[in-house]
Amino acid sequence: MNAATREHWQGVHRSKAEDQVSWYRPRLDESLRLIAAHAFDRDGPVLDVGGGRSTLVDDLAAAGYRDLSVLDVSAEALQQSRSRLAAARGDSAAGAVHWIESDILGADLRQSHYALWHDRAVFHFLVDTSEQAAYVALAARSLRPGGVAIVATFAADGPERCSGMPVQRYDAPSLVARFGGAFEPLECTRELHATPTGATQAFTYVALRRLPSHIEPRAAHATP
Template sequence: MKSDEYTKKHWEEVYTGKSDEEVSWFEGKPSTSLDIIASLDLPKDSSIIDIGGGNSNLISHLLKNDYNNLSILDISENALQRTKSKLGKSAAKVQWINSDILNFEPTQDFELWHDRATFHFFTREEDILKYIDILGRSLKTGAYFILATFSTTGPKRCSGLEITQYSPEKLKELFKVDFTLLESFEKIHKTPFKTEQNFIYNLFQKK
């Protein structure tokens, strides 16, 4: 089985066999991401994409805050279907993209790219560089990129998979060609299992 097929199979099984509260990364309300987005004071019709957000509640809260140009990308069709069910009629207001991010071919330029807990699953240099290339081609000049990933004091594995840990310095270096790092801070995520995971949140702007 090719690696991308294995990855899709893995995440389809996760979102078939586990409820929201049975995955460590679940947030009832993604307050940190919402606070960062609010601080940007973006127009309500700004094009926003949530990467790996198939079962995140971020888009639900953005809809409640009157944002109206929203997209969700996820490799798992099961995750997307779960969120469609939660949103009900409001699901029609969202563009749903079932794709591995590494195969994503953007058809529009985004003004905000949000990624909480997808990027750190890439452990091969070629995949990391491909992600960065797709990101750069997907955003307008001056657009924002919010990245939340495991910090150097965070987990070394998640959902049974190896991950890559990051420091602000490492991320700044990775994205330096096209992006300026505006803000970086650590945040402890309390899992549904009452354990803790150390994340690092980063706000970049495209040059």
């Protein structure tokens, strides 16, 4: 990501209230439903990629998830989220979250660490196939075997742009295919998101499980 893109996001988060942006939801209901269904280990490390100012971190903290990280290219977004969480749950709750200011493609993440990778409306900004591949490789490397990735993008019939920038749209099969052989699909859903101005945006959600890197071959002559 270049400096202009970073400035774009800093400008969005500085100039628009959180409920004035098209992707705003008071709660990320579909993400929370998929997390409750597929990623229920409250001790497992969670990474919200491009978490922005969403309230997912508040809801996961309230639900008892203890190891939360929010990554965003915008320091402004992270600061606003941190302040909101501190006001709602106290400084220690906000201080316990790992706030990571980084472009996801340049992020220095621990390998085989995360139990849950969540991304709503970030992966779809990667329109270059080499950047998509780099993102998927990073997710595969950073998740522990058996870990879960929940990724939401604009659907194939969703908008062509988000925050004024072009996006790659996906239906469920193409999003699952994009994540490739390191993941198996657990659940795919579609959401019709109502924007604050009353427009409707179709989203594709996929929940994927990180497969073990090496599947032990079955012995040809197993001893009973």
